[in-house]
Amino acid sequence: MIFKGSGRMSTEKSELASVVAKATGLDSTELVTWIEYPPNPNLGDLAFPCFRLAKIQKKSPQQIAEQLAKEISGSNRFAGAEAAGGYVNVRLLRDKVATTTIHLARTATESLFSSQKMKGRVAAVDYSSPNIAKPFGVGHLRSTIIGQSIVRLLKANGCEVVGINHLGDWGTQFGKNIAAYLRWGDEEVVKQNPVRELFHLYVRFHDEAKDNPELEDEGRLWFKRLEEGDPTARRLWQWFIDESIAVFKKTYDLLDVSFDHYLGESFYNDKMEAVVDELRRDNLLVESEGAEVVDLSEWNMPPCIIKKSDGASIYATRDLAAAMYRNQTFGADTLVYVVGAEQTLHFQQIFKVLELMGKPWAKNCKHVSFGMMKYNGERLSTRRGKVVYLDDVLSRAVDEAAKIIESKNPSLSDKESVAKAVGVGAVIFNDLKTYRQHDVDFRYEDVLNFDGETGPYVQYTHARACSVLRKAEGMLGQDPVSFAEVTEIEWRVVSQLMQAAEYFDRAVAEYDPSLIARFALDLCQAFNRFYHDHPILTAEDPSVRQTRLALTDATRAVLNWCLTVLGLTALEAM
């Protein structure tokens, strides 16, 4: 397993592993991966299962556990250890761990998560990549949001990142767009609402083409003219692009999404022939059914078509050209594609061809795939007009947030921008928290719910911590606050903070922001419990007050970091 042991484990785990290593003679970097967190905190803070050791040493797990418990207790580096059913349960020096963890969280928040392992590396991340003159639906949300979050995650890990919007700005559909516009379009109407209007014209073109097949020829003709550089075709095409990007940018601004480059498919039009030449030089091209392909049967894949039987290139050629451009021009040694799971085979083929071309960076290519977005159980299809517009979703979420503010906190200042942050945050977080390969059925009731495991919940917890700290103004400096005693409920918070690096390393290794969302939710839960059960500002003992404020500040800083990485606004009040 590639990722095994690659994570920077908590310092507490490494400490335990080194004691066990000394006692057993085994490698501590291996041992550290065996260490677990006990299912019940009453059992201990860390647990070491002895079953595997039992096999090696040919002794009973219980026997080993008891012996190890003695060694660990005797080391003075832990509060205690006891054997229980083949496990050694270890209690940490909680006051010490709390003191150092909280200080780190407050003063160097990012280093609690990241050890900058990707310093010196360069990644090109391809995300969002909507089609020009097509509506930006909820279906595009996943690539956009997950991609942007991965960009931030990699940057936090010291990686240089180039964010690329690989716009769908080329293809026969543009011939249809042009033909439809020239037949029925009106410049003023298009300017009012460019993407929706162009899309309407496109849909109409399809409808009418059913009865008038000559329309298809008209579309093909206009695409041909576009390819040949016809001025009218070029002008309209460029206009569609400019208007579409302007519309997309409004949505991106709202989502706080940005790119280093907008490089659409058309950008590679003049860069594909060089790829074909290189493939030919490498003797990778073979003729098959009139087309030129790279044979991949050895790897159980269908051939990768490079040139169609009519001599034209195809998207595989384009993606190869794009990959090479990203490597050569940006110096990217890692290429990330945040694209739906339906293109899995395509990317497997592309990556394999790059490998066959002898590109050493081919092994660092990663397709971050995700399931399909559905609506009422049905596949969304832009062509058939089945679209849920992202703008509609966002504005409904913002309206809902505004309503809730009005009923819960009407005296809040800057209500409008808070409503925006909360509404948008709910939409983003909803998409990020359960990222897996599952298809998701988009439902308004889920997105508009702000209770429980949601973005607003995390934002609320952050605001809550901020509120306490505001009222404690001047009572807390940046100096380390030393814990004399940590309550069980306080410890749950510290214990969560302590695991930040493990979550982060896995999130980076698996390109999965949902782990950060999960981490933040667990932290919120622990903190809210603490907030509910313990007085902070009104704690009688001044030193207790200090430590609780420090814990609150640590939580605030860490939630702020998580929210930012995920792309949500960390509000100070809501």
Next chain:
RNA sequence: GUCUCAGUAGCUCAGUAGGAUAGAGCAACAGCCUUCUAAGCUGUGGGUCGGGGGUUCGAAUCCCUCCUGAGACGCCA
């Protein structure tokens, strides 16, 4: 037909480098605001981890098989 991915509480999902009694949230019900933001906290009910075999001291997790759903499977991207 072949390949890939998925199947865990009524719903949405964690857990899938094998480990202790399978966890959250939503929804339902019952509590908690004269105290730091109740978008919160606590409790109750709810499960043959799709079915069946196997490997192992131990399986939701690994292997085999079957069932169900989605996607892909050469000139769209």
